[in-house]
Amino acid sequence: MTQKYLIPLTAVFLLFLVAYAGAGAGLGWFFGIVFPYLAVIAFLVGFVIKVMGWARSAVPFRIPTTCGQQKSLPWIKQNRIDNPDTASGVFIRMLLEIFLFRSLFRNTKAAFNRNASNRITYSWEIFLWVAALAFHYAFLVVLLRHFRFFTSPVPSCVQFLEALDGIVQLGLPGLFLSGVVLPAAVLFLLARRLFDQKVRYISQGSDFFPLFLILGIAVTGIFMRYFTKVDIVAIKEMTMGLVTLSPTIPDGVANLFYAHLFLVSILFAYFPASKLMHLGGVFLSPTRNMANNTRAKRHVNPWNYDVPIHTYEQYEDHFRDKMIEAGLPVEKKE
Amino acid sequence: MADELTPDELLDKIDYGTDSGNWLDTTKSVQIRPGMYCYAAKAESVETLGLPNARSWNPTEEDWKLPDNWQQIIHDGIKERLEKFRTFKIFMDVCVRCGACADKCHFFLGTGDPKNMPVLRAELLRSIYRNDFTTAGKILQKIPGGQRLGGNRPLTLDVLKEMWYYFFQCTECRRCSVFCPYGIDTAEITIMARELFNLLGLNIDWIATPVSNCYTTGNHLGIQPHAFKDMLEFFVEDIEDITGVDCTPQFQKKGADILFVTPSGDVFADPGTYTCQGYLILFKYLKDKYGLDVTWSTYASEGGNFGFFTSHETMKRLNAKMYYEAKRLGVKWILGGECGHMWRVIHQYMDTMNGPADFLEVPVNPITGTKFHNAASTKMVHITEFTADLIKHGKLELDKSRNANRIMTFHDSCNPARGMGLLDEPRYVINNVCDNFYEMPPNTIRENTFCCGSGAGLNAGENMELRMAGALPRATALKHVHEKYGVNTLGTICAIDRAALSTLCEYWVPEVEVAGIHELVGNALILPGEKERTEDLRMEPLPGCEEEE
Numbered sequence: 065m066t067q068k069y070l071i072p073l074t075a076v077f078l079l080f081l082v083a084y085a086g087a088g089a090g091l092g093w094f095f096g097i098v099f100p101y102l103a104v105i106a107f108l109v110g111f112v113i114k115v116m117g118w119a120r121s122a123v124p125f126r127i128p129t130t131c132g133q134q135k136s137l138p139w140i141k142q143n144r145i146d147n148p149d150t151a152s153g154v155f156i157r158m159l160l161e162i163f164l165f166r167s168l169f170r171n172t173k174a175a176f177n178r179n180a181s182n183r184i185t186y187s188w189e190i191f192l193w194v195a196a197l198a199f200h201y202a203f204l205v206v207l208l209r210h211f212r213f214f215t216s217p218v219p220s221c222v223q224f225l226e227a228l229d230g231i232v233q234l235g236l237p238g239l240f241l242s243g244v245v246l247p248a249a250v251l252f253l254l255a256r257r258l259f260d261q262k263v264r265y266i267s268q269g270s271d272f273f274p275l276f277l278i279l280g281i282a283v284t285g286i287f288m289r290y291f292t293k294v295d296i297v298a299i300k301e302m303t304m305g306l307v308t309l310s311p312t313i314p315d316g317v318a319n320l321f322y323a324h325l326f327l328v329s330i331l332f333a334y335f336p337a338s339k340l341m342h343l344g345g346v347f348l349s350p351t352r353n354m355a356n357n358t359r360a361k362r363h364v365n366p367w368n369y370d371v372p373i374h375t376y377e378q379y380e381d382h383f384r385d386k387m388i389e390a391g392l393p394v395e396k397k398e
Numbered sequence: 399m400a401d402e403l404t405p406d407e408l409l410d411k412i413d414y415g416t417d418s419g420n421w422l423d424t425t426k427s428v429q430i431r432p433g434m435y436c437y438a439a440k441a442e443s444v445e446t447l448g449l450p451n452a453r454s455w456n457p458t459e460e461d462w463k464l465p466d467n468w469q470q471i472i473h474d475g476i477k478e479r480l481e482k483f484r485t486f487k488i489f490m491d492v493c494v495r496c497g498a499c500a501d502k503c504h505f506f507l508g509t510g511d512p513k514n515m516p517v518l519r520a521e522l523l524r525s526i527y528r529n530d531f532t533t534a535g536k537i538l539q540k541i542p543g544g545q546r547l548g549g550n551r552p553l554t555l556d557v558l559k560e561m562w563y564y565f566f567q568c569t570e571c572r573r574c575s576v577f578c579p580y581g582i583d584t585a586e587i588t589i590m591a592r593e594l595f596n597l598l599g600l601n602i603d604w605i606a607t608p609v610s611n612c613y614t615t616g617n618h619l620g621i622q623p624h625a626f627k628d629m630l631e632f633f634v635e636d637i638e639d640i641t642g643v644d645c646t647p648q649f650q651k652k653g654a655d656i657l658f659v660t661p662s663g664d665v666f667a668d669p670g671t672y673t674c675q676g677y678l679i680l681f682k683y684l685k686d687k688y689g690l691d692v693t694w695s696t697y698a699s700e701g702g703n704f705g706f707f708t709s710h711e712t713m714k715r716l717n718a719k720m721y722y723e724a725k726r727l728g729v730k731w732i733l734g735g736e737c738g739h740m741w742r743v744i745h746q747y748m749d750t751m752n753g754p755a756d757f758l759e760v761p762v763n764p765i766t767g768t769k770f771h772n773a774a775s776t777k778m779v780h781i782t783e784f785t786a787d788l789i790k791h792g793k794l795e796l797d798k799s800r801n802a803n804r805i806m807t808f809h810d811s812c813n814p815a816r817g818m819g820l821l822d823e824p825r826y827v828i829n830n831v832c833d834n835f836y837e838m839p840p841n842t843i844r845e846n847t848f849c850c851g852s853g854a855g856l857n858a859g860e861n862m863e864l865r866m867a868g869a870l871p872r873a874t875a876l877k878h879v880h881e882k883y884g885v886n887t888l889g890t891i892c893a894i895d896r897a898a899l900s901t902l903c904e905y906w907v908p909e910v911e912v913a914g915i916h917e918l919v920g921n922a923l924i925l926p927g928e929k930e931r932t933e934d935l936r937m938e939p940l941p942g943c944e945e946e947e
């Protein structure tokens with residue numbers, strides 16, 4: 065069991081060391097230019113291939129999971145969102161799913177007490193939902209905030225987001241909320257994997273690896289911002305070089321930054337081949353993104369084919385005498 | 399159930415703390431244990447359907463008599479299905495193992511077996527998928543210990559056996575799907591897995607034999623046409639004793655208004671038979687009062703479709719009869735009885751597989767004028783939709799007091815609940831034919847409803863321990879309302895439920911009886927010209943008539 069998390073932890077640590085030492089040994093161009101480009105290409109190509117692969121597979125049947133009252137008689141109130149029969153209902157269902165993790169919000173926790181009543185009890189389990197939302201939104205904010213390294217001048221929306229994120233002013237430089245929330249959420253998700261017996265049992269190395277990786281990215285980022293003041297001007301020069309496709313390696317970029325960038329690159333490259341692709345999959349899941357109107361509207365299966373059936377004629381041929389005797393109507397009398 | 403565990407023994411075994419072993423190891427779980435599995439499909443049933451690898455084999459024996467290239471067959475089968483079903487492909491890729499579904503499965507809750515967590519059930523197959531179909535898996539295979547990190551493993555005989563064991567411990571109820579943030583439906587994965595098993599002839603007999611009967615005879619039990627007619631006539635006699643009215647149905651009547659199809663369980667086994675009597679009474683009433691002409695068919699005498707638990711193709715072959723017969727008889731539309739998975743097939747698959755049903759009309763209730771827009775394409779209406787509409791328009795004369803002894807609760811069957819959203823119609827009917835109705839706790843009804851534990855072809859006799867364990871969440875909720883409100887009747891709209899929940903009650907909550915909704919309708923409906931009733935359809939005294947004679 066321990067290898068499930070120790071190996072990923074070690075792997076992330078080693079990746080960090082490789083980049084840190086490598087940059088120190090003059091391989092900055094590799095960790096600062098070559099690998100980031102490769103990673104972005106791997107991400108984009110991999111993502112597209114994966115999504116296209118899903119899209120290429122047929123959706124033969126309309127099989128939404130319905131979580132509320134269907135549309136039926138006019139006086140019965142339909143649950144338009146959880147059991148949508150129109151595209152707009154589906155749209156809202158998907159928005160809630162994608163932006164608010166609605167299904168996860170329903171989560172309950174079951175407990176069983178072996179006593180006189182032997183009851184299974186269900187309590188609302190909101191922590192996974194809170195942590196997942198916190199994690200994803202903090203990550204998004206961090207990602208968007210980083211646009212100030214990739215744009216010049218920095219768009220006002222990024223500046224606004226930054227201001228909002230740093231609204232709690234504590235010391236200098238201002239503390240970003242996302243910088244607190246993100247590691248906290250990751251730690252919670254990690255703790256769940258380690259200490260919740262059920263989740264621990266189902267977890268793979270490939271569940272721990274992204275968590276450690278993201279934690280590594282967050283920690284190196286935080287370190288650079290608050291502790292080892294890195295040369296922001298040089299870093300920005302370098303990142304601008306990357307996005308304008310005229311890469312340069314300015315002097316004064318800290319080795320820690322190369323390590324940070326390398327971990328980010330690993331995350332990008334790893335993304336399409338991993339469970340992180342749920343980012344793409346959530347949009348395409350046929351149990352959520354289809355309207356529940358199969359009885360009302362015809363849905364076509366692209367590979368539908370004819371099948372042998374036992375016809376009425378064969379049936380009657382087989383049972384004719386018995387049917388006649390029993391007074392059941394038949395097509396042919398003998 | 400003498401040789402099986404007592405409820406107490408069964409409860410003692412439950413522990414949700416899972417063991418710390420690695421699930422990739424099969425040794426422990428491949429002990430296919432009596433009470434937890436169903437017997438293998440009989441060779442002749444598999445043969446009748448022309449499905450591959452018919453032979454006699456036994457799950458508990460070492461040798462499963464597989465064809466030599468069985469691994470290749472499974473590999474090709476997975477490959478084909480990945481292209482044909484986007485669900486399958488996505489569900490293999492995007493699970494993040496968050497565990498939200500883990501404690502949602504009644505089989506996990508009732509057994510505590512960690513491999514009954516929906517995510518892990520799916521992982522059994524995903525581990526093969528990752529190994530054979532993903533780049534990461536192919537790389538990890540080559541690194542020592544790599545498989546453990548990615549959770550991939552090669553398909554060995556032990557792995558196959560383990561998958562077989564656990565995919566026949568899933569009732570395809572979809573409860574897990576409700577909670578999954580990506581809508582991953584483990585039931586869908588089970589459907590795929592069972593298709594794969596069928597490629598190797600590894601079905602269970604409780605599925606294969608009903609399917610083959612249904613194919614040749616028209617219904618699961620292999621009731622031949624004359625016997626089917628006899629059975630309904632037997633009910634007619636009973637009804638006449640109770641009401642004084644002759645409710646003889648029509649069979650294969652060309653030009654009737656409506657073809658009625660119900661699961662054969664209603665014709666065969668108590669307490670479904672009382673529901674069947676309820677249908678007969680309702681149709682007689684509608685015929686006498688409004689001239690509505692309903693016909694039954696001995697050819698399409700099965701609504702339930704165990705083909706659904708075999709393969710998509712087999713499902714289609716069995717389902718085709720309904721349209722075929724409706725066309726031959728020239729009816730206007732089709733009405734369907736109370737059945738769970740039958741309705742999932744009709745609602746989500748029938749029109750796509752066997753439509754378009756352009757030889758039928760968009761269903762209109764000729765008595766109320768209501769057009770069933772929600773069935774405009776399939777042309778098939780659920781009987782509780784139909785009856786609710788009649789009641790709403792005041793077309794039925796009902797005497798609720800005849801059900802006054804029934805303190806009701808309602809079990810949402812998984813398939814109508816999570817496959818169509820038929821939730822309020824049956825409740826409306828119940829409330830109009832009974833005075834006392836109490837809901838079970840909210841986490842256990844409607845889309846959160848718990849399976850009876852015997853669905854998807856698992857209601858055999860030999861796997862009773864599994865069934866009773868799986869029934870536990872439903873049973874504890876039922877017990878709660880029984881203790882709190884004195885509930886003595888569990889209403890349901892599924893034929894398998896009527897059989898399975900009766901066994902469940904006997905085991906866990908013996909004070910509660912199971913009834914179909916149309917049994918209650920049949921009791922309450924005042925037939926034109928009926929004599930004063932003193933008995934309900936079970937031939938037990940009506941409330942207030944107990945002391946007579």
Ligand code: SF4
Pocket residue numbers: 492493494495496497498499500516517577578579580581582
């Ligand atoms: S809820 Fe969905 S994503 Fe989470 S473990 Fe279950 S199947 Fe996987």
Ligand code: SF4
Pocket residue numbers: 502503504505515516519567568569570571572573574575584585588849
């Ligand atoms: S479909 Fe039902 S039986 Fe199957 S894994 Fe999900 S909850 Fe369990």
